[in-house]
Amino acid sequence: DVKVTQSSRYLVKRTGEKVFLECVQDMDHENMFWYRQDPGLGLRLIYFSYDVKMKEKGDIPEGYSVSREKKERFSLILESASTNQTSMYLCASSSNRGRTGELFFGEGSRLTVL
Amino acid sequence: AQSVTQLGSHVSVSEGALVLLRCNYSSSVPPYLFWYVQYPNQGLQLLLKYTSAATLVKGINGFEAEFKKSETSFHLTKPSAHMSDAAEYFCAVRALYGGSQGNLIFGKGTKLSVKP
Numbered sequence: 573d574v575k576v577t578q579s580s581r582y583l584v585k586r587t588g589e590k591v592f593l594e595c596v597q598d599m600d601h602e603n604m605f606w607y608r609q610d611p612g613l614g615l616r617l618i619y620f621s622y623d624v625k626m627k628e629k630g631d632i633p634e635g636y637s638v639s640r641e642k643k644e645r646f647s648l649i650l651e652s653a654s655t656n657q658t659s660m661y662l663c664a665s666s667s668n669r670g671r672t673g674e675l676f677f678g679e680g681s682r683l684t685v686l
Numbered sequence: 687a688q689s690v691t692q693l694g695s696h697v698s699v700s701e702g703a704l705v706l707l708r709c710n711y712s713s714s715v716p717p718y719l720f721w722y723v724q725y726p727n728q729g730l731q732l733l734l735k736y737t738s739a740a741t742l743v744k745g746i747n748g749f750e751a752e753f754k755k756s757e758t759s760f761h762l763t764k765p766s767a768h769m770s771d772a773a774e775y776f777c778a779v780r781a782l783y784g785g786s787q788g789n790l791i792f793g794k795g796t797k798l799s800v801k802p
Contacts, residue, residue, distance in 0.1 A: 576729075605789065612695065614776065614794035615730075630789070662729055672718050672737050673780045675790055677729035 575599070576678035578663050584684045591650040593681050595663030602668045604646035605675065606630075606638060609660040618661075621646055622668075653685045688713045690777050692793035700801045705749075705764040707796050709777030712758065718780040719760045720790060721751055725773045733775070736760060747771070772800045 579594035597604065603622050607615040617630030619638040627638050635657060639647045646665075650657055660682050664675040693708040711717055716738050722730040734745025741753045747770075751762045760777060774797045778790040 581727075612794060615792040617789055620789060664730075672735055673790065674720065674732060674735060675730075677722075677731070679729045680727070682727070 576663055576665055576676050578661075578678040578681045580681050581679060582682050582684075584686065585653050586686055587654060589653050589685075591653050591683065591685075593648040593650075593661055593663075593683070595646045595648070595678055596644050597646075597665040597676070598644065599665070599667065599676070600643065601665035601676070602643075603666045604640065605664040605666075606636075606646065606648045607662045607664065608632065609662055609680070615662065618648065650683075653683075655685050657683065658685045659683060688717070688779050688781055688791055690779050690791055690793040692775075692777050692796050694796055695794065696797045696799065698799040698801060699767045701769055702766050705762070705767045705771065705798065707762040707775050707777075707798065709751075709760045709762065709793060710758050711760060711777075711779045713779060716755075719751075719753065720778040720780075721745065721749070721760075721762050722776045722778065722792075723747075723773050724776065724795075730776060733762070767798075767800045769800050769802065772798055774798070 576597045605620040606618045621627045621640040637649045662680050663678040666675050689712045691710045719736040721733040724730045734743045736753045744750045749764045774795045776795045777793040781789045
């Protein structure tokens with residue numbers, strides 16, 4: 573089974589802190605994604621990457637950056653956390669080998685910014 | 687542009703009753719469509735997917751969905767609800783255009799409650 577692991581399930585940070593959310597997948601997938609999930613808004617794409625060292629902005633990239641130094645790892649960075657970044661963050665991966673583009677998700681990281 | 691609309695942010699059914707969760711999509715070409723389920727404080731898990739083979743797709747946990755091109759719909763059904771079905775359900779379409787090709791575009795989700 574594909575496993576997508578997010579390093580922290582729950583985090584509490586202070587306004588202005590730098591926050592790292594780590595995601596690792598073990599199935600050699602080319603594509604990795606970071607979503608943000610808020611009640612009533614569904615999932616919104618922050619950033620995605622289709623190759624090592626490549627990154628593309630999604631729908632809501634402001635206030636976030638990403639890093640993909642290795643194929644299996646995709647990190648989301650909040651340079652200076654703000655209270656409006658309190659949310660559930662979901663990492664996902666997919667393979668180019670299958671034609672459907674099915675996403676495999678991690679368990680999520682619930683971030684609270686005080 | 688592609689989009690997904692889920693009708694009803696909350697649906698409540700009695701245990702044993704039919705579950706019907708509605709999803710309409712917008713796509714100018716035959717789409718790849720997905721239903722995902724999310725249990726509280728967990729990630730999303732794939733229920734089923736439509737890939738232009740059979741129009742009636744069977745998934746896990748007794749769920750199925752029917753692709754209807756004429757109605758641009760992909761509604762999710764289960765004949766008899768179980769308490770364990772209480773969760774949030776997301777419909778999604780694969781993005782085929784633009785900079786985020788390969789991404790999935792999600793609906794806003796429908797929370798299913800099951801009453802004893």
